[in-house]
Amino acid sequence: KGDAKAGEEKAVMCVACHGAKGKISVPLYPNLAGQNEAYLAHALHAYKKGERSGGQAEVMKAYVNGLSDEDIDNLAAYYASMEP
């Protein structure tokens, strides 16, 4: 279980594509606000492990490569805590 407050500090690099409140008008990118915490962590790990390709997967991999497991848990907690 992550720390949403710590996740907020890490989320500065996420907002360009996913929006300051986890919702974004770019229809090809997913909204994150209120998404299930465990799924968010799973998806970030999947990008990091190279389990996703196509679309923006390489971009996501580049961002996620710099994150620790704790960072991932915290980011997941942060976005899961937002109002969808």
Place this chain on the structure above:
Amino acid sequence: KGDAKAGEEKAVMCVACHGAKGKISVPLYPNLAGQNEAYLAHALHAYKKGERSGGQAEVMKAYVNGLSDEDIDNLAAYYASMEP
């Protein structure tokens, strides 16, 4: 742009894991309600093309293999139309 009503008919196989209203208490699975339509279609195509692995990707691939491009567009429209 898909037809949400047609998507609803195809969604009978999605509800076990993603919930009748696109929200699910299984934390490892993503909520779909109100997600961006183009992202939903992208994700379904990614599973179909084998661009995702790990987690439930093989399950998703098995389901999506039976869907046409039109089915995918309609399902994306259906879940995007739901209240998040």
